[in-house]
Amino acid sequence: MSLHAASGARARGGTRALRITLCALLLTTLGGCGLLGATEASSFSDGTLEKPRIKVALLPASDLVPLRLAQETGLFRAEGLEVEAVEAASGQASMTQMIGGDVDIAFSSYMPFFIAQSKHVADIRVVADSSSASPKSNAVVTVPASPVKTIQDLAGKRIAITDMNTASHLLTMSVMADHGVDTSGVQWVTLPFPNIAKALANGQVDAAFLTEPFLTQAALVAGAVPVVDISTGATQDFPLTGFAALGRFVTENPKTLAAFQRALSKAVRDSADRSKVEPLLVRHAKIDPETAALTNLPTYGARVDARRLQRVPDLLLRTGVLKTALEAGPMLAPQAG
Template identity: 30%
Template sequence: MATRANALRLTAVLITCALTAGCGLFDSSSDNVAADVERTNLRIGVLPVVDVAPLRIALTEKLFEKAGLQVTLVPQSNEADSIKQLDTQLDLTWATHVSLFRAVAEGTELQLQGEAYQAGPNSMALVTSAASDYDDPAKKPAPTIAVNNETDIGALTTRAVLDTAGVEKQRIKFKTMPFGEMEQALTSGTVDAAFMIEPFITKAQRKIGAKIVTDTARGPTLDFPMSGYASSKKFADQNPKTLKLFRDVLRQAQQAAANNKLGVQDSLTGYADVDQPTAALVSVGVFPLGLNPIRLQRVADMMDTEDVLSGRLDVQQLLPPGTNNS
């Protein structure tokens, strides 16, 4: 009888839990998910590029909110400034891996929190005007190329691809300007070509009839890891559980984006200054699901080879403890 009585008491407890949601046994609310983290709000610096579409999708689908995190995306004008704002106006920021690794080499203590984007066909390219005869990367022995930063991913991958085509790297002339000014530079003939990423490539194609000279994700830069998210090392040390939760939700968001190319393209109309017809033509690359030290080391090693870094950078030292290949 005692056993039967105990069973009846347990049944009553379970029924009460189910009816009142007052018991943690079945409770999967966002409050409990985030109850153990150091903080529940994050400010993330972003630029209007395809790379950050998963974050936009995550906000729309309330993935962060369901996990108990309040995320604010803070628009930035350039990566260098956003990295400098870590620990003041920003908690994390998006940037190209090249920018992040260069900042580390210059003394900024960072920890990588996720990969954002990996190059796919025509997701980054050298683009020229409709009237240009520059239709092959080997055609001009000393081209003038517009880049948004002479020490960022554009110059790095342009040198690698043109070198493969037989163009001497020291003869390439780079002209620095924002992506938004490159269309005018192409039509005026100020530059022979411009390194662009999406959605700027498709916008230039539709607006000025721009043509792709060459995909810059080919040969030595095929499937090139383009960008990611980072926090300061100080913030990471103080908020490891919060950032672990961020990485978990980011993985969900990256998976959602990978499974829904149309959703990625549609999201661009809300933040990247493109209309629906343009968004539908944007080339979408790859959204990695985790931090892969081997993949990321490839970027650092190329930067070392191209003298963007003064020595070899060990990327594993920039990853959260326990990070393995993903």
């Protein structure tokens, strides 16, 4: 070998050794060293997050499987982010906590976000999607002893919902309108989801809107049967739930928000595995393993699409909750990726 060639070989060997050393350092500090562009690599190496610890208001709902998965499998930590869950009684309460500054991000059905924005209560931005209606995951149900047998029988009956102008209320109105059923005489009875099965069983209400896992619970404990699937007609694949933050938080914390969105996107992919999902339902939705195994899951998502989300304010306008049209596009926060 010539002196020139030997010198080149030593240089290449030194370069290779340097690369190995750098990779070892990365393994120590970041937990991995992969090919450039590897999707599982940590995403915060370009700078510290503005707010590495955030609070998110949550409910005991199957819609939150991706977020719980991101918490428990370290997807948020891989982004340099710690997410503290703060329990809320309802989507409205969750949003109120966010507006009051108690949490950074709120989880809710989309309706309260748009209603608050239309009333100029706060500058609300939708930061991530959570779930959409899938077949058999949301339904109006009844029990065998009820006078309700078909959707036509819902006119003038007592129907349980969680609150007025919520998804439970407006989606029920929409599906009744699709079938030509008059909603003007309905007696809307507001109850928390966990109490509805008992109300059906003791005849306090004639029918009820239920989402999973309460839908499966009601079938097991009260013999509830579906009257109509919500994921039909004008509300087929309807955007149900998502995450929102105040405009100020979105503007001041772009890296933090992007880290939150990236972790959720990865968790949505992983939530296709029911063996990972069902234990989360038992722990966080407070249901037994049998109910978890039978639960029909919604369609999970993370990235928000303005055209798809526009269906929510359009429904609010069509049902008279909004008096003027509201565009979803300006309410969307920047989406990572």
